[in-house]
Every structure is written in structure tokens, then in C-alpha cells.
Amino acid sequence: MFNNKYDVIVVGAGHAGSEAAAAAANMGCSTLLATMNLQNIAQMSCNPAMGGIAKGQIIREIDALGGYSGIVSDETAIQFKMLNRSKGPAMWSPRVQSDRMMFSQRWRELLEQTPNLDFYQEMVSGLIVNHNKIEGVKTSLGLEIKAKTVVLTNGTFLNGLIHIGDKNFGGGRAGERASTGITAELEQIGFQAGRMKTGTPPRVDGRSLDFSKMVEQPGDDNIGQFSFLKDIKTIKKQRSCYMTYTSPEVHDLLREGFDRSPMFNGRIRSIGPRYCPSIEDKIDRFADKDRHQMFIEPEGWTTIEYYVNGFSTSLPEDVQYNALKSVKGFENVKLFRPGYAIEYDYFPPTQLKHTLETKLVSGLFFAGQINGTTGYEEAGSQGMMAGINAALKVKSQDPFILRRDEAYIGVLIDDLITKGTEEPYRMFTSRAEYRTLLRQDNADIRLTERSYRLGLASEERMKQVDKKIAKTKKFVQFFKDTSVTTSEINPILESKGSKPVDQQGKLFKIFARPNISLSDLKQIDKVDAFIKENNLDSEIQEQTEIQVKYAGYIEKEKQNADKLHRLENIKIPQNFDYSQLKSMSYEAREKLSQIQPQSISQASRVSGVNPSDISVLLVHLGR
Known part of the structure; x- marks a missing residue:
């Protein structure tokens, strides 16, 4: 069946595996994507959403590098929000609710349209390693498939164990079996392994909920997108999410099951995500809080299934059900399936190089939750970088490494391999010391040229970015060169409660004031005329406003980054x-x-x- 030797084999078709396979294949490498179930490619195992604080920046970086996550998110979105708009642009983070089934289906379609990519459905149960060099994989049916490089993206499947109350059973996620064999083999080679935990909330029947008792959470009026491509089909309408709260009564009902909780009775010994705790963990750790937020999120355009965000739990199913019935709006709730916790094997990422290649075995790469991370976005970005570097290794070319001042992806990988992690690692804006440089709006400016040189970003993308850079530079220069009289500007300044000027001056200095926006300056005829004459769209206008207002901060961070480069x-x-x-x-x-x-x-x-x-x-x- 497999007479040919592949350039790259990717094991696992979650978010990491899908991006890894796409990157390697698009770089011209013969690639095999092996997974236990081809129906669940890029499955959203937990919440049906992409992006969020810092995670949205990562999706935009993946898109700028030529990955698929941004495109699929846009095409299957049911709601869009730009988070943190009240803060500075370094904190703005896009997020979408997605149609879960459409998301997986669209990912499969894009992968099937990708040249050089083959698929095979079966468990990979072992590796072929000779003299500390990868030579392929072994399957549960006894097949040996040869390869020059292998990327492991096993997610939560390595010896996965699902917990619901005092019950536990093997599984990689609900309804799917665990993957066995690989951990033991890697440990024999000399790798260190550990255990981590994550959890997921119950899913419920939306027909049984009373949304009138909840607070509606609509999407943004101005619907944005992740992908920098202009011809992506984006949504015109949106579905709302809803917010409700737990209560002291709900907490008391949950506490009744604590003696049967695998978290508290010693069945689960591994560490879960610090910033996404289970509801029982919240009640235990934050005993002074009498309520916690719950976000009720639709799973798609047409389904009645809803995701109960904020209620992750591994408590017994009867305890989950009784507690949910006491939540406002959930009085008549019907469960689709209970929440559960899952324990799985991971490999401390200090065993990796910056390329995500293992130090012990040449040609073997790890990406995603196998490295101790949590989140689709973190996984997808690692998968893309591992796929790129596996392809470059096959071609005997220099590795592709992003620095901390170049991308959130660079921060993520550097944190993992330099500091390691003993709990599921999640990206935050606070982890990036150069976040003013690493904004979501300029990911294309930062990364497209590098992707283009790799052969991932198209010539059309490159031309689009060059045009954006040129137009923004021209508009910024316009403000530096253009003077404004006191009679033109003072009425605007006074209306904004800003100090009037006593002489003619450059618009750049006025624009740099924190309370003066571009929409204010458009009242000046020469500004409005320049925008129309040069056909400057909203993206160019926003980019210009950021570059003018934050010029000092941006320059300071560039200087700090230059100092870092000298140490590099x-x-x-x-x-x-x-x-x-x-x-x-x-x-x-x-x-x-x-x-x-x-x-x-x-x-x-x-x-x-x-x-x-x-x-x-x-x-x-x-x-």
C-alpha cells in the first residue's frame, strides 16, 4: 500500500496536524496525514470558537504565513467580535463563534484540494527510529510507512483517560478511542513524559433554555475577519450568545458531589489549565465568590445544541444536571452530553529545538498539546511551524524560526522550549514583551514577505501587503508634511475639549493627541480629499492612525528588540x-x-x- 517514502508524515489531524500537513504539502513535499478518524479533521473538541485575547493575534499570524485557520474561521463564522476595543491597539483581539460541523467540513475540503497531500485512516502505534534518526511510522495493523520526517500532533489521545465522576474509561475525546504505544516507545528512546488534564462542559438542548432570563451577547455591528485576503466569503448576519450566572444554590448542589469528584478524591493527579478551571475548581479556589459567569454559545447556524462556556466539569452526570437546573434560564434544561475531564500524555517541550524538532531524534517533530499547550490557536501555530521546518529539513534548507519580537508564535515556542511548562500553556498578551509591535492589525506586514520566500504566501498576497505598506506610508507622510491653520483646527480641538493651538503647525502633532481621532480630522477638507483621491480604505486609515498615535512606543520597542538581537x-x-x-x-x-x-x-x-x-x-x- 505504501511503496513510496514520504517526505513528511503528520500523525493526527487536529488543528496542529491539519496546519502541519497543509504547510508541508504547500511547500512541495510529499505528505501523508494519518489519523484515527478522517470524519473529525480539525474537530473543535471544546468550545466552537477561534481567537480571543492573544489567540486572535496568533490566528492572524497563521493566516499571514499562508495557513488555513483564518480562512476557515471566516467562512464558517456565526458571530464576530473584536475584544478589548476600549484598550490600546496592542490589546485588540479578534474572536469568532464558529459553526462546529461546517468548520471541520471546510478544513477537510481545503486539505483535499491541497496538492502533494495523501490521507490514511488508522492508528499510528509506533515509530521507526534507527541510530537516533526517524525513518517512518508503524500502524496498529502492522504496516510500516517510511518517511524522511515525522510530525507528531497527537492532542489528548496519547493514553487518554476520560473521567465523569467516579467513572473513567480510555478515550482521546468523547466517542473516540485513545492512542497507545507511542509514549512507551519514546520513553524507551530516552524521552521524558508527563500527564496533563483538560476538561469540557456539558452540551445542552437550546429548545429547553429560556433565553429571556439571560443577557444577550450580540456580535459587533461592523463585522471583521481573520484572513487578510480580500475575497474571503464573510458573514452578513450573526447569531447571538447569551450570558447567565451560577448562584449560591448552584454552588451548594455542586458541592454535594465533591466527594465523587475525580479532582478531589485523588483519581486525577495531573494538572489542568490554570486560566480555564473547572466549575468545581472555581468554587473551591474562589469560595468568597457567590456567582460565576456562564456564556451560552450556539454550536452552529441550524443546530439546537449549545455549549455551556464557564461550566467545565468532571462531576457525576446527575450532579451536573441537578446544578444546571438551578441556573437562571436552565430550569427545564435537557443534556445532550455531560461534561468530562481527560488526562493524557505530554512531553516537556524543553526536549525540543526552536524548530520543534526533538533533540533526541533527528527528523522527529512535536506540535500541539503533546508539547503541553492548550487551545486550538496555540496548536495550529505550532503545527504550521513544525510542518514548515520538516519541509525545510527535507530540502536541506535553513530552518524557519520566528523571534520574540517578530510574532506571538515566536514568543509561544521560545517560552515552551526555554522555560518548559508543568501546566497547560495558554498564550496571553502579557507574555509578549513587544506586544506594541505584535499587533493583530500588522501581522501581514510582519510575516507575509517571509512566508512568500518560503513559497507559502501567494504573489497576490505579497502584492496586497506591498500596497498596504505603500499607502500607509504615504498617508503618514501626508500628516508629517501638511500644515493646518488655527482657524481650521481650533474649532475641532475645542469641540473635543483639547487645548487650542496659537499658531499654524503640522497635522502629525495634532493627530498624535490621544483624544483626537482620524474621524475628527476628516472634517478638514484637505484630509478628506486626500483619503478620497488615494482611495484609502478603512484598513489603511486604521493602520495610519495606529502608526501616528503610537510612533513613540513603537520606536522604543524596536530599540529594545535591537538590544535583544545583539544578544541573539x-x-x-x-x-x-x-x-x-x-x-x-x-x-x-x-x-x-x-x-x-x-x-x-x-x-x-x-x-x-x-x-x-x-x-x-x-x-x-x-x-
Whole structure:
């Protein structure tokens, strides 16, 4: 069946696997996507939504790099919101509710239309490794499929164990069996493995809910999109979500089941996501709170199934049901399926290089929850980077690595391989020290050219970005060059409660004032005329406003990033022997020996390494 040797085999077809397969195939590599169920490609295992705080930036970066997540999200959206609009643009984060079934179907369609990509449905139960080099995979039917590189994106399936109350059973997610064999094999090679936990809420029948008792959460009036492509089919109408709350009565009913909770009776020993706790964890940790928010999210355009966001739980099904019935609007609720927790194997990501290739086995890459992350967006971005680097390895080309000042994806991967994680890692804007540079609005400007050089972004995309850059630059220069008289500007300033000027000056200085917007300056004839003459759309106008208002902050962050680059240029020899540096702390020697950072900059970010340790290392390197 498999006489040919593939360039890349991707194991698992979740968000990481789908992006990995698309990237490798689009770069011209013969690629096989192997999964246990081809009906569940890019399945939204938890909530039916993409994006959100920091996660929206990642989806826009995936899109700029030529990935599919943004396109599929736009084409299957049922609601769009730009979060954090009340804050600065570095915090703006797009988010969509998606039609769960359409999302998976559209992903499959796009993958099936991708040249160089084959599919195979069966469990991959082992790897073919020879002299610490990957040579292919083994399946549960005993087939051996040869490959030059392999990308593992197993999600929650590696020895997955599902918990509902005092019941537990093997499974990768509800209704699907777990994957076995790979963990034991990797441990024999020398990999360290661990266990993590995640959970999901119950799904309910929307016909049984009383939405009049809840607070409606509509989408934005101005519907945006993730993809930077102009011809994406986006939604014209939207479905609302709804918000309600738990209560002291609900909490008391939930507490009745705590003695049967696998979280509290010792059945679950692994660590769950800190920033997405179960409802029983919230009640236990935040005992002073008498209510918690619940967001009721539709699963699609036509289905009656709803997702109960904020009510993740592994309590017994009868406890879940009784507690939900006491929530306002849920008095007559009917369960589609109860919530559950799932434990699964992961491999601490300090065992990886920046390319997501493992240090122990050449040609073997890990991406997604196998690296200890949580979230579709985090998984998709890792999958894309692993797929790209697997293809580049096959072609014997230089690896593709994004720095911390280039992308949230760069922050994510650097955090994982440098610091590791003992709990499911989620991306936040606060993790990015250069977030003014890494905005969602400029992901195409930051990354499209690099993607174009890889052969992923099309020439059409590149021309579109070049046009955006040129038009924005021209509009910014217009404000720097154009003067405005006191009679033109003072009435506008006074109407906004801003201090009037006493002499003619450049528009740039006026525009930089925090309370003066472009819509205010459009009242000036020459500004309005320039916009119309140059056909500047809303995207160019927004980009110009950000670049003018935040020019000082952007320049400062660029200077800080330049300092970081100088440290990145100081390379540390491969397999450097830190034990010889007796002046360095024992912890630093131990951590650096384990992680083997490639540069002084990366070494400085390793947990437990102090500035004095870096000074010792610099002296030893003659710097």
C-alpha cells in the first residue's frame, strides 16, 4: 500500500496536524496525514470558537504565513467580535463563534484540494527510529510507512483517560478511542513524559433554555475577519450568545458531589489549565465568590445544541444536571452530553529545538498539546511551524524560526522550549514583551514577505501587503508634511475639549493627541480629499492612525528588540559543557545543561538563570 517514502508524515489531524500537513504539502513535499478518524479533521473538541485575547493575534499570524485557520474561521463564522476595543491597539483581539460541523467540513475540503497531500485512516502505534534518526511510522495493523520526517500532533489521545465522576474509561475525546504505544516507545528512546488534564462542559438542548432570563451577547455591528485576503466569503448576519450566572444554590448542589469528584478524591493527579478551571475548581479556589459567569454559545447556524462556556466539569452526570437546573434560564434544561475531564500524555517541550524538532531524534517533530499547550490557536501555530521546518529539513534548507519580537508564535515556542511548562500553556498578551509591535492589525506586514520566500504566501498576497505598506506610508507622510491653520483646527480641538493651538503647525502633532481621532480630522477638507483621491480604505486609515498615535512606543520597542538581537548574535557552542563553569550557580548549570540554549539571549530567559550566571558565561566566551 505504501511503496513510496514520504517526505513528511503528520500523525493526527487536529488543528496542529491539519496546519502541519497543509504547510508541508504547500511547500512541495510529499505528505501523508494519518489519523484515527478522517470524519473529525480539525474537530473543535471544546468550545466552537477561534481567537480571543492573544489567540486572535496568533490566528492572524497563521493566516499571514499562508495557513488555513483564518480562512476557515471566516467562512464558517456565526458571530464576530473584536475584544478589548476600549484598550490600546496592542490589546485588540479578534474572536469568532464558529459553526462546529461546517468548520471541520471546510478544513477537510481545503486539505483535499491541497496538492502533494495523501490521507490514511488508522492508528499510528509506533515509530521507526534507527541510530537516533526517524525513518517512518508503524500502524496498529502492522504496516510500516517510511518517511524522511515525522510530525507528531497527537492532542489528548496519547493514553487518554476520560473521567465523569467516579467513572473513567480510555478515550482521546468523547466517542473516540485513545492512542497507545507511542509514549512507551519514546520513553524507551530516552524521552521524558508527563500527564496533563483538560476538561469540557456539558452540551445542552437550546429548545429547553429560556433565553429571556439571560443577557444577550450580540456580535459587533461592523463585522471583521481573520484572513487578510480580500475575497474571503464573510458573514452578513450573526447569531447571538447569551450570558447567565451560577448562584449560591448552584454552588451548594455542586458541592454535594465533591466527594465523587475525580479532582478531589485523588483519581486525577495531573494538572489542568490554570486560566480555564473547572466549575468545581472555581468554587473551591474562589469560595468568597457567590456567582460565576456562564456564556451560552450556539454550536452552529441550524443546530439546537449549545455549549455551556464557564461550566467545565468532571462531576457525576446527575450532579451536573441537578446544578444546571438551578441556573437562571436552565430550569427545564435537557443534556445532550455531560461534561468530562481527560488526562493524557505530554512531553516537556524543553526536549525540543526552536524548530520543534526533538533533540533526541533527528527528523522527529512535536506540535500541539503533546508539547503541553492548550487551545486550538496555540496548536495550529505550532503545527504550521513544525510542518514548515520538516519541509525545510527535507530540502536541506535553513530552518524557519520566528523571534520574540517578530510574532506571538515566536514568543509561544521560545517560552515552551526555554522555560518548559508543568501546566497547560495558554498564550496571553502579557507574555509578549513587544506586544506594541505584535499587533493583530500588522501581522501581514510582519510575516507575509517571509512566508512568500518560503513559497507559502501567494504573489497576490505579497502584492496586497506591498500596497498596504505603500499607502500607509504615504498617508503618514501626508500628516508629517501638511500644515493646518488655527482657524481650521481650533474649532475641532475645542469641540473635543483639547487645548487650542496659537499658531499654524503640522497635522502629525495634532493627530498624535490621544483624544483626537482620524474621524475628527476628516472634517478638514484637505484630509478628506486626500483619503478620497488615494482611495484609502478603512484598513489603511486604521493602520495610519495606529502608526501616528503610537510612533513613540513603537520606536522604543524596536530599540529594545535591537538590544535583544545583539544578544541573539552571541552564539553558544553546541553541547557546551556548563559543568566547567564553577562560578555559575548549580541550578543554572543544571538547567542550561538540560536545555542547551543556542544563544546568550535564550540562556538569559531560562528559568533559574540569573544575570550573574550570564556574566560568568559571557566572560568564558570572551565577551
